[in-house]
Amino acid sequence: MRFRPALALFVALVLSLVAGGAVRAQSAPRNVVIILSDDHRYDFMGFMPQAPDFLRTPNMDRMAAGGAHVANAFVTTSLCSPSRASILTGQYAHNHGVVDNTSPIPEGTRFFPQDLQAAGYQTALIGKWHMGEDDDQPRPGFDRWVSFRGQGVYVDPVLNVDGERVEREGYTTDLLTDYALDFLKEQSGDRPFFLELSHKAVHAEFIPAPRHAGAYAADAIPYAPSMWLTEANYAGKPRWVREQRGSWHGVDFAYHGDLGPGMTGFDNFYRRYAETVLAVDQSVGRVLDYLEESGLAENTLVLYLGDNGFLLGEHGLIDKRNAYEESIRIPFLAWSPGFVPAGSRVDGLVRNLDIAPTLLEMTRTTSPIDMDGTSFLGLLANAESGAATPPDAAPLPTDPLQAAGDPGREFLYEYYWEYAFPHTPTTFALRGDRYKYITYHGVWDTSELYDLQADPREQVNLINVPTLKPIADAMRRRLFDRLEADDAMRVPMRRGNWQAAERLLYD
Template sequence: MLAFVLLAASADAQPRNVVFILSDDHRYDFFSAHPNAPAFLRTPNMDRMATEGAHLANAFVTTSLCSPSRGSILTGRYAHNHGIVDNTSPIPEGTRFFPQDLQAGGYRTAYVGKWHMGEVDDAPQPGFDRWVSFRGQGAYTDPLLNIDGAQVQHEGYTTDLLTDYAVEFLEAQDGSEPFFLELSHKAVHAEFSPAPRHRGTYADVTIPYPETMWPTERNVLGKPHWVRAQRGSWHGVDFMFHGDLGPGQSGFDNFYRRYTETLLALDESVGRVLETLERLGLAENTLVVYMGDNGFLLGEHGLIDKRNAYEESIRVPMLAWAPGWIEPGTRVEALVRNIDVAPTFLELAGTSTSIDMDGTSFLDLLPGGAEAGGAGREFLYEYYWEYAFPHTPTTFALRGDRYKFIYYHGVWDTEELYDIAADPEERVNLVEALPEVAADMRSRLFDRLSEDDAMRVPMRRGNWNADERLLYD
């Protein structure tokens, strides 16, 4: 890998401002314009971004967990390189985040929302002129926010309050400097809590269960033992959160409804940002990107949550909106990763960086450019075992355009190989049926880990107890 200097693009209509909206636990297919979305779901503002802009239909994270994914977004690096490998790891000394480069290049910068790197630290971070955040996971209602270093107690729903601060920042821009705003939501992180105005919106809908939720022979054959065992654990549909959500099917239905209802305020936040940019005359000079920090399973393979390497866990929604630059209705099929976000924004700004990034820019894809920009983006997936959630093992995977190979470290269990093109629900484990493909991907996986000095598995002291569990989720 080499540090790079990025050149400004030449397109006359290319925007210079950036608004990046990051959500939490939002899976790739849960906005209503997506063909796989639940029929009852309504997200008109996300739909607007897709209709008037671009839908990056194959967006992924390289670690499906809050802190490591956010670290990868802000550094353009894999977790084993930036060092924030779980939700409690401190930020390594000397870490540089790409907004520092934007700031050095003349940008006015702001961070509003969930930071969640360093766990208990909500102090302002380098690279941001404006800072609004909270400790750890925060709360859905009446949050204590750190406003530029001062602790301020608020009343209200956190999604709305964060959006208020984002709008305030946009309204303060006078056009003399380009700006970068990250609006980083807590929503829709478990345990889900809809805004009061949205509670009960979907109370009467019928929940569409995924076919792989049920332990039929077709769905279980070839699955690792740990997956089957996890059905009855904290992150399994048979005993979700150790039974805290209620018995069986009714508990799952309520869980599912709360997830979709919590999405409603998040979608309204997106709408407020777009409307503010239009009202201020900033829309045609601003790129807005919406993304989830990781996916979320809702019954697939008998599981909930994320962490594992299955599609619903690692795949996220990504939408881009820039009137006059992105052609309406653009659909990008190329594979895009969270480590590609930083180089993309830096290229847009024409700003150099000293960060040794693993990602590559996808800027050429946004205005309807050639799909060649997505070539060579097969990526490494990594998740490191956590003391607080021991039912998911350390996981490494390679995910390309067709095949996915998954390897589990520290457990005696089967590997997995899926033909994603032919079997998008990952029902049929081909590790024994296609031994040559599996052997080749296994070899390339370990070659990659070795070449990148990633053959080290982090260990963390375990001090978790039930009263502290939300700090680790």
């Protein structure tokens, strides 16, 4: 009998925890806003310790302080269209079939906003679509459509507004935000909504808003240590990396010399990139302001993320496409007052193909899409405090095989060679918590193995270290096992308009 009070207390505690979990699940927001930028580096947010000292992003900092910083967010293909397709399908590029920026979307492709729309959501796509380069017509799954062809322009765009082309004057980032706010203001509350505000910015070639031009003109540029042409920086690196220095995507001949002479040209390039981020940050602030002022904030999840990363001199390169960290890591913030803990940090692995299953779980919507991603909704709801302070690195295991970590935390990276940008070969990689293995298809070159804890800048290729050969061999097997399991042991070939691409690059 004396144990009954303790038992009763235990039962009460369990029931309260269960009830608390149920309340938490019921409090998940109904509405979703995705703000998607282009080519935004993971570390170009003011609160990040790695950010340039001069960088100002008060609204992204505000999102991190009021929500969660998803610190380990990645794309599985670092290229605009394939990444955007992975966001909207929850699939790897070899499954959804959008493997470049120019080819039409494969027939039968389904995007998850179609499922939200069928479940009663009001849906909108405002901004860059880009899948199917020349086609800006409205796509299935969206009640509201404001987009443009291909990459679009930074100033005075021609927009397709619900099927009709409209010439607009102004800065595109601001105009798209205006349309997004109009959509939000139309919401009566009777139906939940999904909005994707998809910016062109900060895609090269960078053009900041007139109000931001020259904002960082007097600031010194922090050069990447691996930028310089030294034997130490290129010892063990694939030949294509060194050779790309003098190409369209290399620091020695970037955009075929259009940046200007020497370091002056690169410095201005870097500053324009940072200045172009400013209008995107203001866009984030305008959306958050309206959600708070309208009372929608408590029932809305806002995600801010990039469609891929961007190198600014690392390994002598600019652009993305490759499997290096600056290319595949993305900025990712989640904000939802009352649901996502303020000032929290999510350290769990999140990929672009995890977004669709997460939002479907949150909105309790089903989809016929066979998704490769998994939901991270639980990570958001249970994030821990400390958004701006990364934890200390875990101690390094002494046993190389133990150091390989849990293969379950690995993910596949793929990039398929493009005729228009031949400088980067077809690339496959397996990225784990500690080690990354990279191999190249169709080019006679060395593979790469990096210890990301000991060498986060990926400057020392370990592929030929005898004691690490078991790691490289095991990761290579796992990489190709994954491709084989998906019937992806092929390199997709797309027709594309190569002649148009040649004229763009070389005329």
